[in-house]
Protein backbone atom coordinates (compact mmCIF):
# COMPACT_ATOMS: atom_id res chain seq x y z
CA UNK A 1 0.00 0.00 0.00
CA UNK A 2 1.22 3.53 -0.68
CA UNK A 3 0.22 7.18 -0.54
CA UNK A 4 1.69 10.23 -2.24
CA UNK A 5 2.46 13.28 -0.10
CA UNK A 6 3.60 16.43 -1.94
CA UNK A 7 4.88 14.30 -4.81
CA UNK A 8 6.74 11.91 -2.49
CA UNK A 9 5.70 8.38 -1.67
CA UNK A 10 5.08 6.69 1.67
CA UNK A 11 4.94 2.95 1.11
CA UNK A 12 4.08 0.11 3.51
CA UNK A 13 5.25 -3.47 3.05
CA UNK A 14 5.42 -6.58 5.19
CA UNK A 15 8.98 -7.84 5.22
CA UNK A 16 12.51 -7.95 6.57
CA UNK A 17 14.30 -4.61 6.62
CA UNK A 18 17.71 -6.26 6.21
CA UNK A 19 16.68 -7.32 2.67
CA UNK A 20 15.80 -3.86 1.37
CA UNK A 21 17.82 -2.48 -1.53
CA UNK A 22 17.51 1.23 -0.69
CA UNK A 23 19.90 4.11 -0.08
CA UNK A 24 19.50 3.67 3.68
CA UNK A 25 17.65 1.50 6.14
CA UNK A 26 16.93 2.83 9.61
CA UNK A 27 17.94 0.76 12.61
CA UNK A 28 15.89 0.83 15.84
CA UNK A 29 19.13 1.19 17.80
CA UNK A 30 19.77 1.76 21.48
CA UNK A 31 21.85 4.57 22.98
CA UNK A 32 24.97 2.41 23.34
CA UNK A 33 25.09 1.89 19.54
CA UNK A 34 26.67 -1.48 20.35
CA UNK A 35 23.86 -3.65 19.04
CA UNK A 36 20.93 -5.36 20.70
CA UNK A 37 18.02 -7.64 19.96
CA UNK A 38 15.15 -7.33 17.51
CA UNK A 39 15.76 -5.40 14.33
CA UNK A 40 19.13 -4.14 15.67
CA UNK A 41 20.44 -7.69 16.08
CA UNK A 42 19.10 -8.68 12.67
CA UNK A 43 20.85 -5.74 10.95
CA UNK A 44 24.21 -6.48 12.56
CA UNK A 45 23.90 -10.21 11.80
CA UNK A 46 22.99 -9.60 8.16
CA UNK A 47 25.39 -6.68 7.60
CA UNK A 48 28.50 -8.16 9.19
CA UNK A 49 31.07 -6.71 11.63
CA UNK A 50 31.86 -3.52 9.71
CA UNK A 51 28.68 -1.76 10.87
CA UNK A 52 29.47 -2.41 14.54
CA UNK A 53 33.04 -1.23 14.00
CA UNK A 54 31.74 2.07 12.63
CA UNK A 55 29.28 2.37 15.53
CA UNK A 56 32.14 1.89 18.00
CA UNK A 57 34.18 4.58 16.25
CA UNK A 58 31.28 7.05 16.40
CA UNK A 59 30.73 6.22 20.07
CA UNK A 60 34.42 6.76 20.84
CA UNK A 61 34.18 10.30 19.46
CA UNK A 62 30.65 11.40 20.41
CA UNK A 63 29.68 9.09 23.27
CA UNK A 64 26.26 7.51 23.50
CA UNK A 65 23.50 8.52 21.09
CA UNK A 66 20.71 10.26 23.05
CA UNK A 67 17.11 9.07 22.69
CA UNK A 68 15.44 10.79 19.73
CA UNK A 69 18.70 11.24 17.82
CA UNK A 70 20.39 9.30 15.01
CA UNK A 71 23.81 8.56 13.48
CA UNK A 72 24.93 7.27 10.07
CA UNK A 73 27.14 4.31 9.15
CA UNK A 74 27.78 2.37 5.98
CA UNK A 75 25.68 -0.64 5.15
CA UNK A 76 28.46 -3.24 5.46
CA UNK A 77 27.34 -6.35 3.59
CA UNK A 78 23.68 -5.31 3.40
CA UNK A 79 21.90 -4.58 0.11
CA UNK A 80 21.25 -1.08 1.56
CA UNK A 81 24.15 1.33 1.08
CA UNK A 82 23.86 2.96 4.50
CA UNK A 83 22.30 2.44 7.93
CA UNK A 84 20.83 5.30 9.94
CA UNK A 85 20.86 4.23 13.59
CA UNK A 86 17.98 6.01 15.34
CA UNK A 87 17.26 5.68 19.05
CA UNK A 88 13.57 5.48 19.90
CA UNK A 89 12.12 5.99 23.38
CA UNK A 90 11.40 3.20 25.84
CA UNK A 91 7.66 3.35 26.69
CA UNK A 92 7.28 4.49 30.31
CA UNK A 93 3.52 5.06 30.40
CA UNK A 94 3.29 7.91 27.92
CA UNK A 95 3.84 10.94 30.16
CA UNK A 96 7.64 10.91 29.92
CA UNK A 97 7.80 12.71 26.58
CA UNK A 98 7.58 9.51 24.55
CA UNK A 99 5.51 10.90 21.63
CA UNK A 100 7.87 13.87 21.12
CA UNK A 101 10.92 11.61 21.36
CA UNK A 102 9.49 9.11 18.88
CA UNK A 103 8.68 11.94 16.44
CA UNK A 104 12.16 13.42 16.82
CA UNK A 105 13.70 10.01 16.15
CA UNK A 106 11.91 9.80 12.75
CA UNK A 107 12.69 13.47 11.99
CA UNK A 108 16.39 13.18 12.82
CA UNK A 109 16.74 10.04 10.71
CA UNK A 110 15.08 11.86 7.79
CA UNK A 111 17.22 14.95 8.35
CA UNK A 112 20.36 12.83 7.90
CA UNK A 113 18.83 11.27 4.78
CA UNK A 114 18.01 14.70 3.36
CA UNK A 115 21.48 16.08 4.15
CA UNK A 116 23.23 13.19 2.42
CA UNK A 117 20.76 13.25 -0.48
CA UNK A 118 19.23 9.78 -0.07
CA UNK A 119 16.24 9.16 -2.34
CA UNK A 120 14.94 5.94 -0.78
CA UNK A 121 14.83 5.19 2.95
CA UNK A 122 13.27 2.25 4.79
CA UNK A 123 12.09 2.37 8.42
CA UNK A 124 11.06 -0.40 10.80
CA UNK A 125 8.40 0.22 13.44
CA UNK A 126 10.70 1.97 15.92
CA UNK A 127 10.10 1.37 19.65
CA UNK A 128 7.15 -1.04 19.29
CA UNK A 129 9.18 -4.19 20.00
CA UNK A 130 11.46 -4.56 23.02
CA UNK A 131 10.89 -0.87 23.92
CA UNK A 132 7.18 -1.55 24.50
CA UNK A 133 5.66 1.51 22.79
CA UNK A 134 1.99 0.65 22.09
CA UNK A 135 1.63 -0.03 18.39
CA UNK A 136 -1.70 1.80 18.03
CA UNK A 137 -0.05 4.95 19.42
CA UNK A 138 3.29 4.63 17.65
CA UNK A 139 1.87 4.10 14.14
CA UNK A 140 0.00 7.45 13.79
CA UNK A 141 3.00 9.35 15.22
CA UNK A 142 5.41 7.60 12.84
CA UNK A 143 3.22 8.17 9.77
CA UNK A 144 2.31 11.79 10.61
CA UNK A 145 5.94 12.72 11.35
CA UNK A 146 7.21 11.24 8.09
CA UNK A 147 4.37 12.83 6.10
CA UNK A 148 5.06 16.26 7.64
CA UNK A 149 8.76 15.99 6.85
CA UNK A 150 8.13 14.97 3.24
CA UNK A 151 5.72 17.83 2.66
CA UNK A 152 7.93 20.49 4.31
CA UNK A 153 11.44 19.56 3.16
CA UNK A 154 12.19 19.86 -0.53
CA UNK A 155 15.36 17.75 -0.21
CA UNK A 156 13.56 14.92 1.61
CA UNK A 157 13.78 11.40 0.14
CA UNK A 158 11.33 10.76 -2.69
CA UNK A 159 10.26 7.39 -1.25
CA UNK A 160 9.96 6.31 2.39
CA UNK A 161 9.14 2.65 2.92
CA UNK A 162 7.95 1.24 6.22
CA UNK A 163 9.04 -2.40 6.39
CA UNK A 164 6.76 -4.06 8.91
CA UNK A 165 7.61 -7.44 10.28
CA UNK A 166 4.18 -8.93 10.96
CA UNK A 167 0.58 -8.55 9.69
CA UNK A 168 -0.71 -6.82 12.85
CA UNK A 169 1.96 -4.13 12.65
CA UNK A 170 1.31 -3.74 8.93
CA UNK A 171 -2.47 -3.40 9.48
CA UNK A 172 -1.98 -0.80 12.19
CA UNK A 173 0.31 1.32 10.02
CA UNK A 174 -2.08 0.88 7.09
CA UNK A 175 -4.90 2.28 9.22
CA UNK A 176 -2.75 5.26 10.19
CA UNK A 177 -1.74 5.91 6.56
CA UNK A 178 -5.37 5.70 5.39
CA UNK A 179 -6.43 8.14 8.09
CA UNK A 180 -3.76 10.67 7.11
Ligand code: ADP
Pocket residue numbers: 015016017018028029037038039040042088124125126127128129130131132133163164165166169
Ligand atom coordinates in the same frame (compact mmCIF):
# COMPACT_ATOMS: atom_id res chain seq x y z
P1 ADP B 1 12.65 -1.40 19.75
O1 ADP B 1 13.73 -1.81 20.72
O2 ADP B 1 12.85 0.00 19.18
O3 ADP B 1 11.28 -1.64 20.28
P2 ADP B 1 12.66 -3.89 18.16
O4 ADP B 1 13.73 -4.27 17.21
O5 ADP B 1 12.51 -4.68 19.42
O6 ADP B 1 12.90 -2.32 18.46
O7 ADP B 1 11.25 -3.90 17.43
C1 ADP B 1 10.84 -2.93 16.51
C2 ADP B 1 9.98 -3.56 15.44
O8 ADP B 1 10.82 -4.18 14.49
C3 ADP B 1 9.04 -4.67 15.94
O9 ADP B 1 7.79 -4.51 15.28
C4 ADP B 1 9.74 -5.94 15.47
O10 ADP B 1 8.81 -7.00 15.24
C5 ADP B 1 10.33 -5.46 14.18
N1 ADP B 1 11.41 -6.27 13.59
C6 ADP B 1 12.22 -7.20 14.15
N2 ADP B 1 13.07 -7.69 13.22
C7 ADP B 1 12.80 -7.06 12.06
C8 ADP B 1 13.33 -7.13 10.73
N3 ADP B 1 14.32 -7.95 10.41
N4 ADP B 1 12.78 -6.32 9.77
C9 ADP B 1 11.79 -5.45 10.07
N5 ADP B 1 11.25 -5.34 11.29
C10 ADP B 1 11.75 -6.13 12.28
